[in-house]
Amino acid sequence: MTRARMLRLLVVGAGGHGRSVAEAVLAGGTYEVAGFVDDAAPGIVQVGGYPVLGTTDDVSAYRAQAEVAIVAMGNNVLREALCNKLLAAGFELATVVHPRAIVSPSAVVGPGSAIMAGAVLGSESRLGLGVIVNCGAVVDHDAQVLDYGHLGVNASMSGGSVLGRSAWMQAGSALSYGVKVGVGVVLQAGMAMSAS
Secondary structure (H helix, E strand, C coil): CCCCCCCEEEEECCCHHHHHHHHHHHHHCCCEEEEEECCCCCCCCEECCEEEEECCCCHHHHCCCCCEEEECCCCHHHHHHHHHHHHHCCCEECCEECCCCEECCCCEECCCCEECCCCEECCCCEECCCCEECCCCEECCCCEECCCCEECCCCEECCCCEECCCCEECCCCEECCCCEECCCCEECCCCEECCC
Protein backbone atom coordinates (compact mmCIF):
# COMPACT_ATOMS: atom_id res chain seq x y z
CA MET A 1 0.00 0.00 0.00
CA THR A 2 1.47 3.35 -0.99
CA ARG A 3 1.32 6.26 1.40
CA ALA A 4 -0.36 9.43 0.14
CA ARG A 5 1.98 12.34 -0.39
CA MET A 6 1.60 15.18 2.10
CA LEU A 7 0.46 18.53 0.78
CA ARG A 8 3.26 21.04 0.33
CA LEU A 9 2.97 24.14 2.52
CA LEU A 10 4.18 27.64 1.72
CA VAL A 11 4.91 29.67 4.87
CA VAL A 12 4.43 33.40 4.24
CA GLY A 13 6.71 35.16 6.70
CA ALA A 14 10.20 34.01 7.66
CA GLY A 15 10.45 35.88 10.98
CA GLY A 16 10.08 34.44 14.47
CA HIS A 17 6.43 33.47 14.11
CA GLY A 18 7.05 31.99 10.66
CA ARG A 19 9.85 29.81 11.99
CA SER A 20 7.66 28.73 14.92
CA VAL A 21 4.82 27.79 12.58
CA ALA A 22 7.20 25.77 10.40
CA GLU A 23 8.46 23.91 13.48
CA ALA A 24 4.86 23.19 14.53
CA VAL A 25 4.25 21.73 11.06
CA LEU A 26 7.32 19.52 11.36
CA ALA A 27 6.33 18.39 14.87
CA GLY A 28 2.82 17.49 13.71
CA GLY A 29 3.78 15.92 10.41
CA THR A 30 0.68 17.35 8.73
CA TYR A 31 2.33 19.05 5.77
CA GLU A 32 5.62 19.11 3.93
CA VAL A 33 7.26 22.54 4.25
CA ALA A 34 8.02 23.73 0.71
CA GLY A 35 9.68 26.95 1.79
CA PHE A 36 9.12 30.50 2.91
CA VAL A 37 8.11 33.74 1.24
CA ASP A 38 9.29 36.97 2.82
CA ASP A 39 9.73 40.53 1.63
CA ALA A 40 13.30 40.49 3.03
CA ALA A 41 14.26 38.25 0.09
CA PRO A 42 16.67 38.13 -1.67
CA GLY A 43 18.56 39.30 1.44
CA ILE A 44 17.69 36.01 3.10
CA VAL A 45 17.84 32.84 1.06
CA GLN A 46 17.27 30.09 3.63
CA VAL A 47 15.56 29.69 7.02
CA GLY A 48 15.85 26.54 9.11
CA GLY A 49 17.12 24.59 6.14
CA TYR A 50 14.22 25.63 3.89
CA PRO A 51 14.50 28.00 0.94
CA VAL A 52 13.12 31.53 0.93
CA LEU A 53 11.51 31.41 -2.51
CA GLY A 54 10.98 35.14 -2.97
CA THR A 55 8.74 38.03 -1.91
CA THR A 56 4.97 38.45 -1.60
CA ASP A 57 4.77 40.57 -4.78
CA ASP A 58 3.34 37.75 -6.88
CA VAL A 59 2.29 34.81 -4.72
CA SER A 60 0.80 32.98 -7.71
CA ALA A 61 4.40 32.36 -8.82
CA TYR A 62 4.74 29.77 -6.02
CA ARG A 63 1.78 27.58 -7.00
CA ALA A 64 4.15 25.05 -8.59
CA GLN A 65 5.99 24.64 -5.26
CA ALA A 66 3.00 24.36 -2.89
CA GLU A 67 -0.70 23.55 -2.80
CA VAL A 68 -1.49 25.15 0.57
CA ALA A 69 -0.21 28.22 2.41
CA ILE A 70 -0.34 29.95 5.76
CA VAL A 71 0.43 33.58 6.59
CA ALA A 72 2.68 33.45 9.64
CA MET A 73 2.86 37.13 10.56
CA GLY A 74 1.60 38.74 13.74
CA ASN A 75 0.35 41.94 12.10
CA ASN A 76 -3.39 41.32 11.79
CA VAL A 77 -4.08 43.76 8.95
CA LEU A 78 -1.16 42.47 6.89
CA ARG A 79 -2.12 38.85 7.61
CA GLU A 80 -5.64 39.48 6.28
CA ALA A 81 -4.36 41.20 3.13
CA LEU A 82 -1.93 38.38 2.39
CA CYS A 83 -4.53 35.67 3.07
CA ASN A 84 -6.79 37.35 0.53
CA LYS A 85 -3.91 37.50 -1.93
CA LEU A 86 -3.20 33.77 -1.48
CA LEU A 87 -6.86 32.85 -1.93
CA ALA A 88 -7.03 34.92 -5.12
CA ALA A 89 -3.95 33.04 -6.39
CA GLY A 90 -5.69 29.69 -5.86
CA PHE A 91 -4.02 28.55 -2.63
CA GLU A 92 -5.95 26.71 0.04
CA LEU A 93 -5.31 28.24 3.48
CA ALA A 94 -3.72 25.69 5.79
CA THR A 95 -4.52 25.38 9.50
CA VAL A 96 -1.54 24.51 11.68
CA VAL A 97 -2.07 22.96 15.12
CA HIS A 98 1.00 22.13 17.20
CA PRO A 99 0.76 18.55 18.53
CA ARG A 100 1.21 19.89 22.08
CA ALA A 101 -1.85 22.14 21.83
CA ILE A 102 -5.09 20.93 23.42
CA VAL A 103 -8.08 21.35 21.12
CA SER A 104 -11.56 20.30 22.20
CA PRO A 105 -13.29 18.04 19.67
CA SER A 106 -16.18 20.52 19.68
CA ALA A 107 -13.97 23.53 18.92
CA VAL A 108 -14.18 25.06 15.44
CA VAL A 109 -10.97 26.39 13.89
CA GLY A 110 -11.09 28.51 10.73
CA PRO A 111 -8.73 28.13 7.77
CA GLY A 112 -5.36 29.86 7.93
CA SER A 113 -5.20 29.69 11.72
CA ALA A 114 -2.14 28.78 13.81
CA ILE A 115 -2.56 27.10 17.20
CA MET A 116 0.81 26.96 18.91
CA ALA A 117 2.40 24.76 21.60
CA GLY A 118 0.61 24.73 24.94
CA ALA A 119 -2.46 26.57 23.64
CA VAL A 120 -5.88 25.39 24.82
CA LEU A 121 -9.16 25.62 22.88
CA GLY A 122 -12.10 24.77 25.13
CA SER A 123 -15.44 23.19 24.46
CA GLU A 124 -17.51 24.90 21.73
CA SER A 125 -14.87 27.61 21.22
CA ARG A 126 -14.82 29.13 17.75
CA LEU A 127 -11.97 30.67 15.76
CA GLY A 128 -12.48 32.54 12.50
CA LEU A 129 -10.13 32.87 9.54
CA GLY A 130 -6.42 33.53 9.99
CA VAL A 131 -6.43 33.51 13.80
CA ILE A 132 -3.29 33.14 15.93
CA VAL A 133 -3.47 31.44 19.33
CA ASN A 134 0.09 31.66 20.55
CA CYS A 135 2.02 29.52 23.04
CA GLY A 136 0.17 28.94 26.30
CA ALA A 137 -2.87 31.03 25.30
CA VAL A 138 -6.35 29.89 26.31
CA VAL A 139 -9.66 30.25 24.46
CA ASP A 140 -12.07 28.81 27.04
CA HIS A 141 -15.47 27.20 26.48
CA ASP A 142 -17.88 29.09 24.22
CA ALA A 143 -15.37 31.89 23.58
CA GLN A 144 -15.00 33.29 20.06
CA VAL A 145 -12.06 34.80 18.21
CA LEU A 146 -13.29 36.55 15.08
CA ASP A 147 -11.37 36.64 11.79
CA TYR A 148 -7.70 37.65 12.07
CA GLY A 149 -7.79 37.96 15.85
CA HIS A 150 -4.54 37.30 17.69
CA LEU A 151 -3.85 35.96 21.18
CA GLY A 152 -0.26 36.55 22.30
CA VAL A 153 1.73 34.26 24.56
CA ASN A 154 -0.25 33.28 27.70
CA ALA A 155 -3.23 35.49 26.81
CA SER A 156 -6.45 34.15 28.27
CA MET A 157 -10.10 34.33 27.20
CA SER A 158 -12.67 33.19 29.77
CA GLY A 159 -15.85 31.38 28.83
CA GLY A 160 -18.20 33.22 26.51
CA SER A 161 -15.83 36.10 25.79
CA VAL A 162 -15.39 37.46 22.26
CA LEU A 163 -12.24 38.89 20.64
CA GLY A 164 -13.26 41.12 17.74
CA ARG A 165 -12.05 41.00 14.17
CA SER A 166 -8.34 41.90 13.91
CA ALA A 167 -8.12 42.55 17.67
CA TRP A 168 -4.91 41.67 19.48
CA MET A 169 -4.43 40.43 23.01
CA GLN A 170 -0.79 41.01 23.82
CA ALA A 171 1.17 38.64 26.09
CA GLY A 172 -0.51 37.83 29.39
CA SER A 173 -3.66 39.88 28.79
CA ALA A 174 -7.00 38.46 29.92
CA LEU A 175 -10.73 38.70 29.24
CA SER A 176 -13.22 37.90 31.98
CA TYR A 177 -16.39 35.88 31.38
CA GLY A 178 -18.60 37.22 28.62
CA VAL A 179 -16.43 40.28 27.81
CA LYS A 180 -16.62 41.44 24.19
CA VAL A 181 -13.68 43.26 22.58
CA GLY A 182 -14.31 45.38 19.49
CA VAL A 183 -12.77 45.39 16.02
CA GLY A 184 -9.04 46.13 15.94
CA VAL A 185 -8.69 46.76 19.68
CA VAL A 186 -5.25 46.12 21.19
CA LEU A 187 -5.04 44.90 24.80
CA GLN A 188 -1.65 45.80 26.22
CA ALA A 189 0.52 43.10 27.82
CA GLY A 190 -0.84 42.03 31.19
CA MET A 191 -4.07 44.04 30.83
CA ALA A 192 -7.29 42.47 32.12
CA MET A 193 -10.83 43.36 31.02
CA SER A 194 -13.79 42.53 33.25
CA ALA A 195 -17.49 42.74 32.52
CA SER A 196 -18.88 46.12 33.61
